[in-house]
Amino acid sequence: MPKDSAVYTHGHHESVLRSHTWRTAENSAGYLLDELRPGLSVLDVGCGPGTITADLAARVAPGVVTAVETHREILDRAAAAAAERGLTNLAFAVADVHELDFPDDSFDVVHAHQVLQHLGDPVRALREMRRVCRPGGVVAVRDSDFAAMTWYPEVPGMEGWLDLYRRVARGNGGEPDAGRRLLSWAREAGFTDVTPGASTWCYATPDTRQWWSGLWAERTTASSYAGIAVGGGHATTGQLEAIADAWRDWGRQEDGWFMVPHGEILCRA
Numbered sequence: 001m002p003k004d005s006a007v008y009t010h011g012h013h014e015s016v017l018r019s020h021t022w023r024t025a026e027n028s029a030g031y032l033l034d035e036l037r038p039g040l041s042v043l044d045v046g047c048g049p050g051t052i053t054a055d056l057a058a059r060v061a062p063g064v065v066t067a068v069e070t071h072r073e074i075l076d077r078a079a080a081a082a083a084e085r086g087l088t089n090l091a092f093a094v095a096d097v098h099e100l101d102f103p104d105d106s107f108d109v110v111h112a113h114q115v116l117q118h119l120g121d122p123v124r125a126l127r128e129m130r131r132v133c134r135p136g137g138v139v140a141v142r143d144s145d146f147a148a149m150t151w152y153p154e155v156p157g158m159e160g161w162l163d164l165y166r167r168v169a170r171g172n173g174g175e176p177d178a179g180r181r182l183l184s185w186a187r188e189a190g191f192t193d194v195t196p197g198a199s200t201w202c203y204a205t206p207d208t209r210q211w212w213s214g215l216w217a218e219r220t221t222a223s224s225y226a227g228i229a230v231g232g233g234h235a236t237t238g239q240l241e242a243i244a245d246a247w248r249d250w251g252r253q254e255d256g257w258f259m260v261p262h263g264e265i266l267c268r269a
Helices: 014-020 030-035 051-060 072-084 122-131 158-171 179-188 206-222 224-231 237-251
Strands: 042-045 065-069 090-094 107-113 133-144 150-152 194-203 257-268
Touching (some): 030 107, 042 051, 051 090, 072 090, 122 179, 133 179, 158 224, 158 237, 179 257, 194 206
Antiparallel strands (some): 150 257, 194 257
């Protein structure tokens, strides 16, 4: 996002969007679902291609979900996803989470999934999300924690992938181990009523292993992440190819298992 922001490490390559469109409210915002009911107004910050957004809209209808992103083309994709489901209770806007163009106390729920890890000033973003949340409403944030990701078996090259990703993300100004920091950031932003938690994604079946390893192999060599890694002097093209091969090797393991942990916070405004 434009101000006080890191470079978005992942970009919007097809391999990235293939991952993002897999996400649903059930597998990516389960900690928030008990807070939702018909008639609530929701702000979805960094909505991406809109699959979670559409699920939220279905749950709060006739309440309105306002989805914001930094790029109009991604918003267009989110709007198309909502239209395909026949949902009409959504609005879309280009916005900067550090300076949201909404009045104070505008929304009952403010939600952000996998956003704070990419920001240069996540505390400022949380303060702004708090500002636009009505008293008694909730700010809900979930972010992965790369250093806590774990897998089996120990395929050569996979540790190199993790080390490289964390260096690239931090070189871009973000914090790849955001999950463990959410509670601290929320307290620094002024929240006093915070419910912290955690949940995971796990890829351990033949289909999910093939999907997860394939998209990361492709992302490593073909997405904007690859360009940033090489352009920033973090890796050579040959090293990226070796990491992609390691991902494919892991994906072929019959006992392959990969866990992605996430920190979560529900902050009462």
